[in-house]
Amino acid sequence: MNIEVSAALLFRDGKLLITQRPAGTHLAGLWEFPGGKREHGETFEECLQRELREELAIEVDVHELFEEIVHEYPEKAVHLKFFRCELKSGEPRPIHCEALQWITRDDLNKYEFPAADAQLISRLADHKTIWS
Numbered sequence: 686m687n688i689e690v691s692a693a694l695l696f697r698d699g700k701l702l703i704t705q706r707p708a709g710t711h712l713a714g715l716w717e718f719p720g721g722k723r724e725h726g727e728t729f730e731e732c733l734q735r736e737l738r739e740e741l742a743i744e745v746d747v748h749e750l751f752e753e754i755v756h757e758y759p760e761k762a763v764h765l766k767f768f769r770c771e772l773k774s775g776e777p778r779p780i781h782c783e784a785l786q787w788i789t790r791d792d793l794n795k796y797e798f799p800a801a802d803a804q805l806i807s808r809l810a811d812h813k814t815i816w817s
Contacts, residue, residue, distance in 0.1 A: 686761040691733040692720030693770040694751055694809075695777075699816050700787035701809070703796060704740070707783050714783070716796040718767060718805075729766045740782060743775035751815070752808060756801035763801055769815070790816050 695702040704719045706712050721736035723729060730747040737743050752767040779785045788796065793810050809815070 687764060688761055689723040689729070689732075689764045690720060690766070691723055691729040691736065692718040692765060692767045693733055693737060693745065693747075694718060694767055694815070695745065695770045695772060696816065697772060697787065700789055701816070702777060702785060702787055704779065704785045705783040707781065712799050714797075715799050716786070717799060717802065719777075719782070719785075730768065733768060733770065737770075740780055741775070741777040741785070742780055743777050744773040745770040746773055752805045754801060754804055758801070765801060765805075767805055 693702070702719060703716045706715050706717060708714070719737055719741055720733055721740065723732040727735070733747050734745060737745050748769045748771060750766055751769050754765045754767075756763050756765065777785055786796075790810060790813070793806055798806055
């Protein structure tokens with residue numbers, strides 16, 4: 686099974702928004718970048734706008750693709766696209782996630798992320814300019 690996922694890198698005041706996966710889901714309790722599964726006929730950008738509206742009650746502008754990863758879990762493969770986004774309206778609220786957090790670059794190693802995000806986490810930790 687191959688799942689396509691679009692996720693946001695949403696920065697504000699030098700901090701990055703992360704969300705915690707809800708109980709009862711695959712990888713429950715781990716932290717991730719907000720987004721979700723792409724539906725048939727949807728672009729990755731459209732998917733991201735829809736998911737952020739549904740999950741966090743925000744509207745965003747989707748900018749450039751920052752990272753693309755294919756990761757094989759034992760039960761499925763995920764194709765992840767991470768886009769830099771800009772908040773247009775709304776204040777993020779945890780509607781379809783356990784919690785949300787704005788973190789600094791130094792906070793990255795304090796949260797547990799899915800294995801699929803390891804390459805991205807490393808790149809974000811080394812990439813100083815994207816945080817400003």
